[in-house]
Amino acid sequence: MKKIIILLTILPSLLFAKSNLIKDSLFISENFKNAQKHLNKMLQVADVKALQYPRTINKNGVLVTTDMYDWTPGFFPGLLWNTYEFNQDDKLQAEAIKWTQSLEPLKNFEEHHDLGFMMYCSYGNAYRFTKNKLYKDILVQSARSLSTRYNATTGSIKSWNTFNSWHGNKKYSFPVIIDNMMNLELLFFASAVTGDTSFKHIALTHALNTMKNQIRSDYSSYHVVCYDTLTGKVEGTETAQGLADNSTWARGQAWGIYGFTMVYRESKDKRFLKTAQGMADYFINHPNLPADKVPYWDFNLLEKGYIPGVNSNANNVNDLFRDASAASITASALLELSLYSGVKGKKYYDFAIQILHSLASANYMATPGTNANFILKHSVGSIPHNGEIDVPLIYADYYFLEALNRYNQMSQGKPFPFWVKK
Ligand code: GLY
Numbered sequence: 178m179k180k181i182i183i184l185l186t187i188l189p190s191l192l193f194a195k196s197n198l199i200k201d202s203l204f205i206s207e208n209f210k211n212a213q214k215h216l217n218k219m220l221q222v223a224d225v226k227a228l229q230y231p232r233t234i235n236k237n238g239v240l241v242t243t244d245m246y247d248w249t250p251g252f253f254p255g256l257l258w259n260t261y262e263f264n265q266d267d268k269l270q271a272e273a274i275k276w277t278q279s280l281e282p283l284k285n286f287e288e289h290h291d292l293g294f295m296m297y298c299s300y301g302n303a304y305r306f307t308k309n310k311l312y313k314d315i316l317v318q319s320a321r322s323l324s325t326r327y328n329a330t331t332g333s334i335k336s337w338n339t340f341n342s343w344h345g346n347k348k349y350s351f352p353v354i355i356d357n358m359m360n361l362e363l364l365f366f367a368s369a370v371t372g373d374t375s376f377k378h379i380a381l382t383h384a385l386n387t388m389k390n391q392i393r394s395d396y397s398s399y400h401v402v403c404y405d406t407l408t409g410k411v412e413g414t415e416t417a418q419g420l421a422d423n424s425t426w427a428r429g430q431a432w433g434i435y436g437f438t439m440v441y442r443e444s445k446d447k448r449f450l451k452t453a454q455g456m457a458d459y460f461i462n463h464p465n466l467p468a469d470k471v472p473y474w475d476f477n478l479l480e481k482g483y484i485p486g487v488n489s490n491a492n493n494v495n496d497l498f499r500d501a502s503a504a505s506i507t508a509s510a511l512l513e514l515s516l517y518s519g520v521k522g523k524k525y526y527d528f529a530i531q532i533l534h535s536l537a538s539a540n541y542m543a544t545p546g547t548n549a550n551f552i553l554k555h556s557v558g559s560i561p562h563n564g565e566i567d568v569p570l571i572y573a574d575y576y577f578l579e580a581l582n583r584y585n586q587m588s589q590g591k592p593f594p595f596w597v598k599k
Contacts, residue, residue, distance in 0.1 A: 197588075198588060198589070201584065201585075201588040202585075202588070202589075204533075204534070204537070205263075205581050205584060205585045205588075206263075208537055208581055209260060209263045209264055209578075209581065211542070211545065211552070212256075212260050212552055212574075212578055213260055213264060213266070213269070214545035214546075215543070215545050215548075215550050215551065215552050215574075216256065216257065216260055216269070216550075218545060218546060218550040219231060219240075219253075219550035219551075220272055222240060222550065223240070223242070223253070225272075225275050225276050225279050227242075228244060228245055228279060229242035229243070229244065230242055230243050230244070230245060230247075230249065230250035230252075230253050230571075231253045231550075231551075231571050232247070232249050232570070232571050233551075233558065233565050233568045233569055233570050233571070234548070234549040234551070234568055234569060238548075238549060239549060240549040240550070245279070245280055245282070245283060245295075246283075246286065246288065248289065248291035248294055248295065249294070249295075249571055249572060250280055250283075250295055250299070251280065251294055251295040251296060251297070251298035251299035251300075252294070252298055252571040252572050252574070252575040253276055253571055254273055254276035254277040254280070254298070254299040254302070254303070255298035255299055255302055255575050255579075256571070256574055256575050256578060257269055257270075257272050257273035257276060258273045258277075258299075258302035258303065258305075258306065259302070259575065259578035259579055259581075259582055260578060261273055261306070262302075262306070262582050263578075263581070263582060263585065270306070273302075273303065274303065274307075276299070277299045277300055277302075277303040277312075280295065280296065280299050280300070281315060283295055283296060283319065284296070284315045284318040284319045284322060285318065285322055286319075286322055287322050287323075287325050287326065288338070289336065289337055289338070290323065290326055290334055290335065290336040290337070290354075290357050290360050291356075291360065292319050292322055292323040292360060292363065293323060293359055293360025293361065293362055293363040293364075294359060294360065294572075295319075296315070296316060296319040296363060297316070297360075297362050297363045297366065298575060300312050300315050300316050300319070301316060301362070301363070301366065304316060313370055316363065316366060316367065316370075317367045317370065317371055319363060320363050320364050320366070320367030320376050321367075323360060323363060323364065324364070324375070324376060324379055327379045327383070328351065328404075328406055330406055330407070330408075330409040331351055331353075331386070331404040331405075331406060331409045332382045332383065332385070332386045332409065333351075333353045333357075333382075333383050333386050333387070333404060334353070334357055334360065334379065334383050335351050335352070335353065336352050336353050336354045336356070336357050336401075337352050337354070338350075339352070340352035340401060340403060340415075340417065342413070342415055342486060343415070343416070343417075343485060343486025343487070343488045343489040343561060344415075344486040344487060344488070345486070345487055345488050347413065349403035349412060349413060350406070351403060351404040351405070351406050351412075352401050352402070352403045352417075353383075353386075353387070353391070353401070353402050353403070353404065354400055354401050354402075354417065354429070355387065355391055355398045355399070355400055355429040355430075355432050355433050355436075356428075356429065356432045357383070357387070357436075358383075358384065358387060358432055358433060358435070358436020358437065358439075358440070359432055359435065359436050359439075361380040361383060361384060361436065361439070361440060362439055362443075364376040364377065364379055364380040365377055365380055365439075365440075365443040368380075377443070380440070380443070381440070381444060381446075384436070384437070384440045384444075384449060385448075387402075387436075388437070388448065388449070388452050390402045390411050390414075391414075391433075392433065392452060392455075392456065395459060396452070396455030396456045396458065396459045397425040397430065397456075397459050397476070398425055398426075398429050398430055398433050398456065399414045399415070399416070399422070400415070400416040400417055400418060400419045400426045400429045401413075401414070401415045401416060401417050402414050403415065415486075416486075416561070417559070417561065417562075418558075418559040418560070418561055418562070419475050419561070420474075420475035420477055420478060420483050420485060420491050420560075421477070421483040421484050421485050421486075421491075422486075423477075423482070423483060424475050424476065424477035424483040425459070425475065425476040425477060426474070426475050426476075427472040427473065427474055427475055427476060427500050427503035428474075428500055428502055428503040428506065428557075430456060430459065430460055430476065430503070430507075431460070431502075431503040431504075431506035431507045431510065432506065433452075433453075433456045434453055434456045434457045434460065434506075434507055434510040434511070434514065435506055435507075435509065435510035435513075437449045437450075437452045437453035437456060438450075438453040438510050438513050438514045438517070439513070441453055441517060442513070442517070450517055450518075453510075453514055454514065454518060454521065457507075457510070457511060457514055457525060459476075460472070460476075460507060461524070461525075461528055463476050465477070465478065465479050465480070467499070469535040469538075469540070470504065470528065470531050470532045470535055471499045471500070471501055471503075471504040471532065471535050471536065471541065471555075472499065472500060472503050472504060473497050473498065473499060473500070474498050474499070474500040474503070474557040474560055475560075478497060479497075485561065486561075489561040490560060490561050490562065490563040491560050491561045493563075494560050494566070496567075498555075498557050498560070498566060498567050499555050499556075499557075499567075500555075500556050500557045501536060501541050501553045501554065501555045501556045501570075501573045502553075502556040502557075502570050502572055502573035502576070503556075504532050504535070504536060504573075505532070505536060505553065505573050505574075505575075505576040505577040505580060506572075506576045507529075507532060508529040508530075508532040508533050508536070508576070508577070508580040509529075509576045509577075509579045509580035509583060511525040511526070511528055511529035511532075512525075512526065512529045512580060512583040512584060512587060513583065515529070515587075516587075526587070529580065529584070530584065532580075533577070533580055533581065533584060536553060536577055540555075541553050541554055541555055542554070543569070548569050549569065551569030551570075551571065551573075551574055552569075552573075552574040552577060552578075553569055553570075553573045553574055553577055554568075554569055555567055555568075555569075556568060556569060556570040556573045558570060
């Protein structure tokens with residue numbers, strides 16, 4: 178009798194959990210089916226032999242590609258790997274391999290900091306699925322190339338070779354942008370597979386300096402911090418892609434949440450966890466965040482006291498454009514952060530799922546055959562540069578699918594698909 182009473186008490190919650198699992202899995206599989214349709218069509222027009230990598234669309238809705246030396250070529254192979262991860266389609270894997278291998282020359286590239294994005298989203302995923310030693314060696318060589326940009330005096334990896342202030346009065350020679358946190362994952366990988374701790378040392382020193390100089394006391398972020406290489410001191414705190422120097426660029430905040438979460442995973446240093454959680458709470462609780470949780474391109478757009486530099490195109494734009502890429506990066510990051518956050522974890526998990534549902538709605542998701550075969554609409558590249566405004570962007574799609582894979586594993590209680598492993 179007692180057993181029957183216990184069963185009757187827990188039965189409703191068991192049924193509720195089961196029906197949620199079915200709902201989750203339907204949502205995820207529908208979205209991967211849709212992604213596959215987009216990708217199949219993209220593969221008909223994108224030509225790997227031309228070494229041109231899908232990035233966005235132009236004003237006429239036509240596909241825009243870049244060469245491999247821009248910061249985004251790793252995302253298309255990464256998208257193929259992310260979709261392969263879910264559906265295990267052999268043809269997709271063959272394409273993923275071709276697109277990944279086309280990027281091999283980048284292993285010696287030293288001209289900007291984005292090698293982590295370029296190689297870890299492509300070769301990192303490729304190595305995760307194939308354990309091909311050649312891919313591992315290419316990743317390690319890429320980590321060496323990235324490390325050449327580290328300066329022991331500033332304790333940071335130089336992002337761009339120079340940065341021209343929007344105020345028109347200054348050209349900096351050691352700019353570091355918050356996005357750079359993402360490139361550190363490649364360095365952690367290289368230390369894990371080689372045993373050479375110098376990569377990890379660079380990553381941790383860079384992350385500590387970013388935490389100290391780039392994150393404000395309310396856990397919002399500066400986009401660009403410029404250093405003096407003689408003294409190692411901060412020379413300027415500015416923005417390149419945000420509204421103003423003192424504002425918080427939405428995608429920059431997203432890179433920070435993701436980056437500090439990942440650095441906590443690799444270091445177990447609680448200071449990084451606190452920073453990731455503070456940055457996440459800033460995003461989640463911001464009064465200007467729209468109800469669907471897809472942020473405007475800058476958190477401070479609606480406020481007084483945020484003045485663009487004289488040369489910034491932000492002076493000419495009043496529309497409240499959303500940035501779906503900032504939302505998809507944040508969703509993926511929050512799913513991981515939820516694992517490390519104890520009771521607060523549920524808040525991060527639920528928020529991530531809300532974002533994914535918004536992005537999967539007709540407001541953001543394109544019908545296959547439209548949107549030049551990108552999955553998501555309504556991202557912003559850079560309003561200050563007057564470039565890529567309210568368009569699809571390949572990295573919005575990449576992090577959307579990465580988040581869906583994370584959601585898939587987590588909703589089934591499976592081990593999480595992180596891959597800084599030997
Ligand atoms: N890392 C460049 C960007 O987020 O636009």
